[in-house]
Amino acid sequence: MSQQKFIDRIEEMDILKNHHSNDNPELIIIYGRRRVGKTELINHFMSGHGLYFLATNEGDTENIRNFQRLLSEFFNDKSIEYAHYNDWYSLFASIVxxxxxxxxxxxSKIIIAIDEFPYLIEANRSIPSIFQKIYDSFLKNNNVFLILSGSSVSVMENDVLSYKSPLYGRRTGQIRIKPLKFKYINNFLNYNIEDLCNSYFVLGGIPEYILKFNSKLPFWDNLTNNFLNRxxxxxExxxxxxxxxxREARNYFTILKAIAIGNHRLNEICSYTGMDKSMVSKYIDVLMSLDFIGPEMPFGSNENFKRRLYWIKDNYLSFWFRYILPNKSEIENSRTEKVLNYIKNDFNTYSGERFEFLIRSLIYDGLTGKYYDNVSRWWGKNKSKEEGKNIEEIDIVxxxxxxxxxxxxxxxxxxKKISVSxxxxxxxxxxxLLEKYNNCNVIYALFSKSGFIGDINTLKDKDIILMDLNDLKSFIEANGN
Structure with missing residues (x-):
C-alpha cells in the first residue's frame, strides 16, 4: 500500500513490539479487509529488519521459488536460491x-512475514496443516517471529483462526486491522472540515481510498474523477x-443495494430482494462477520430485540451501493453530469445519515470531553400520542x-443554522426514557453542520452542549496526530 504517512496504529504496534521483545517464539496472525493498511503496519514494524514475502496465486512451486530468492538475500547465501525444494516443509527444514x-x-529474533497467506491456501488446501507441521517441527523451537497476514477475512477466520484449523492453538497473538477513525483523515487531506466530512462519508477510513483524492482539487472534482469515470x-x-x-456475490450485491437505498428491516430487505427470510438472514450474518454491515437496536434494548435495523457500516460501500451501482448504465454511457447532479441533490440526505454515525463514534472517542459506555440511537412509542404519530426518535443516547x-x-x-429551541x-x-433513568445526571446536546440561531447565551449551562463543525475541527486537530 502506497501510504504517504504511517498514521495511528499505535495499539497494533505496541502489540507487535511486546511480542517481539519477549524470549519466546511467536506466531502472530494479522488480517483485515483489502487496502486497510496491513502491509504498511508489517513493514513499519519490521523497519527493514526481517523478511517480508508477498504470496501470489501462482501456486506452491512459484511461491516457493520466490520465497527462496528472498531467503537467499536475507541470509546472504546463494545456495538457498539454487537449491530445489519439493514443498514448504523441506524448505523450512533446510533453512533452520x-x-x-x-x-x-x-x-536476535528473526521476523518472517508471509503476506496474503490466503493465496497459498486457495492454491493448496493443505497449507494450514503444512504450516502447523512447520511451526511445531522447526519454528517453535527457534528464535523466530512468524507473521501470517491476509486480506480475505473469511479465509483467515475459517482456515487459520477457527477451532477447526490445524493452526488453531499455535498462534500467540492476532490483530484484526480496522479502518482508520475520522480523527486521522486530516493527515491525508488538506481540506476544510466540511469537505473532510464529505470525503469521509464517501471513502470511510481506508487509507488507500483516501489517498486517491487530491487535496488540490475540490471535493466534487475528486468524487467525479474517482467514482464517475469508467x-x-x-x-471498480x-x-x-x-x-x-x-461466493454468490450477486445475492450479496442485491442485499447491500436494498439496505443502501433505505430498506433496513429484515422484512423490507426480503421484500426488495425476493429472497426468503432464512436465506437473507444467512447472507446478513456473513456480511456482519466481514464488518460490512451492522445491526442497530434502540438504546436500552437487549440482544433478543427482533425488530432490529441493518445499516452498511462501511462508508465507501454505503456510497457506492446508493449512488454508483444504480447508475452504472448512465456512467458507462458517459452521462457523468446527470449522475453528479443526482448525487448532489440527494447528498445532504445521505450525509445526514452518515453524520449521525460519525457523531456517535466521536462521542465514544471523547468528543464532549467525557467517555460513555454505550452510545446509540433510540426509537419507541409515546403512549400519550395518537396511533400513527406516536413513534419518537432520538439520534443519540x-x-x-x-x-x-x-x-x-x-x-x-x-x-442552515438550526434553532437552539x-x-x-x-x-x-x-x-x-427518563422514566427508567430518573436518577441520572442529564445532558442535552445539539450537533449541527452549520451552527445555531436563537438565544444561545441562555443555554450556556453545564447540562447543555452545542457543537458545530468548528468543534469537530478542534477535536480532530487535538486528537488526530
Missing part, C-alpha cells in the same frame, strides 16, 4: 539448519472487493454507568 540462520537467531479505481473497487471475498449520566443528542446536517423538543422526547 542453515548456519547463517543459526547465527542470526543467536543474535475504469477508475474507486468505480467495490465489485472487486466483494467478488474476492464472497449515551450512558455512563460510572458517572450515572445520560446524554440525549440530535444531529442536523443542513446548510430544539433543546426543548429533545427534553420532551427524552421523558419516556
Amino acid at each position: 539448519n542453515n548456519k547463517n540462520f543459526i547465527e542470526k537467531t543467536k543474535k 475504469g477508475s479505481y474507486l468505480y 473497487e467495490a465489485e472487486f472487493l466483494l467478488r474476492s471475498e464472497l 449515551a450512558y455512563s454507568h460510572e458517572r450515572n449520566e445520560i446524554l440525549f443528542g440530535e444531529c442536523k446536517w443542513t446548510d 430544539l433543546i426543548d423538543k429533545l427534553r420532551e422526547k427524552s421523558r419516556i
Whole structure:
C-alpha cells in the first residue's frame, strides 16, 4: 500500500513490539479487509529488519521459488536460491539448519512475514496443516517471529483462526486491522472540515481510498474523477472487493443495494430482494462477520430485540451501493453530469445519515470531553400520542454507568443554522426514557453542520452542549496526530 504517512496504529504496534521483545517464539496472525493498511503496519514494524514475502496465486512451486530468492538475500547465501525444494516443509527444514540462520537467531529474533497467506491456501488446501507441521517441527523451537497476514477475512477466520484449523492453538497473538477513525483523515487531506466530512462519508477510513483524492482539487472534482469515470479505481473497487471475498456475490450485491437505498428491516430487505427470510438472514450474518454491515437496536434494548435495523457500516460501500451501482448504465454511457447532479441533490440526505454515525463514534472517542459506555440511537412509542404519530426518535443516547449520566443528542446536517429551541423538543422526547433513568445526571446536546440561531447565551449551562463543525475541527486537530 502506497501510504504517504504511517498514521495511528499505535495499539497494533505496541502489540507487535511486546511480542517481539519477549524470549519466546511467536506466531502472530494479522488480517483485515483489502487496502486497510496491513502491509504498511508489517513493514513499519519490521523497519527493514526481517523478511517480508508477498504470496501470489501462482501456486506452491512459484511461491516457493520466490520465497527462496528472498531467503537467499536475507541470509546472504546463494545456495538457498539454487537449491530445489519439493514443498514448504523441506524448505523450512533446510533453512533452520542453515548456519547463517543459526547465527542470526543467536543474535536476535528473526521476523518472517508471509503476506496474503490466503493465496497459498486457495492454491493448496493443505497449507494450514503444512504450516502447523512447520511451526511445531522447526519454528517453535527457534528464535523466530512468524507473521501470517491476509486480506480475505473469511479465509483467515475459517482456515487459520477457527477451532477447526490445524493452526488453531499455535498462534500467540492476532490483530484484526480496522479502518482508520475520522480523527486521522486530516493527515491525508488538506481540506476544510466540511469537505473532510464529505470525503469521509464517501471513502470511510481506508487509507488507500483516501489517498486517491487530491487535496488540490475540490471535493466534487475528486468524487467525479474517482467514482464517475469508467475504469477508475474507486468505480471498480467495490465489485472487486466483494467478488474476492464472497461466493454468490450477486445475492450479496442485491442485499447491500436494498439496505443502501433505505430498506433496513429484515422484512423490507426480503421484500426488495425476493429472497426468503432464512436465506437473507444467512447472507446478513456473513456480511456482519466481514464488518460490512451492522445491526442497530434502540438504546436500552437487549440482544433478543427482533425488530432490529441493518445499516452498511462501511462508508465507501454505503456510497457506492446508493449512488454508483444504480447508475452504472448512465456512467458507462458517459452521462457523468446527470449522475453528479443526482448525487448532489440527494447528498445532504445521505450525509445526514452518515453524520449521525460519525457523531456517535466521536462521542465514544471523547468528543464532549467525557467517555460513555454505550452510545446509540433510540426509537419507541409515546403512549400519550395518537396511533400513527406516536413513534419518537432520538439520534443519540449515551450512558455512563460510572458517572450515572445520560446524554440525549440530535444531529442536523443542513446548510442552515438550526434553532437552539430544539433543546426543548429533545427534553420532551427524552421523558419516556427518563422514566427508567430518573436518577441520572442529564445532558442535552445539539450537533449541527452549520451552527445555531436563537438565544444561545441562555443555554450556556453545564447540562447543555452545542457543537458545530468548528468543534469537530478542534477535536480532530487535538486528537488526530
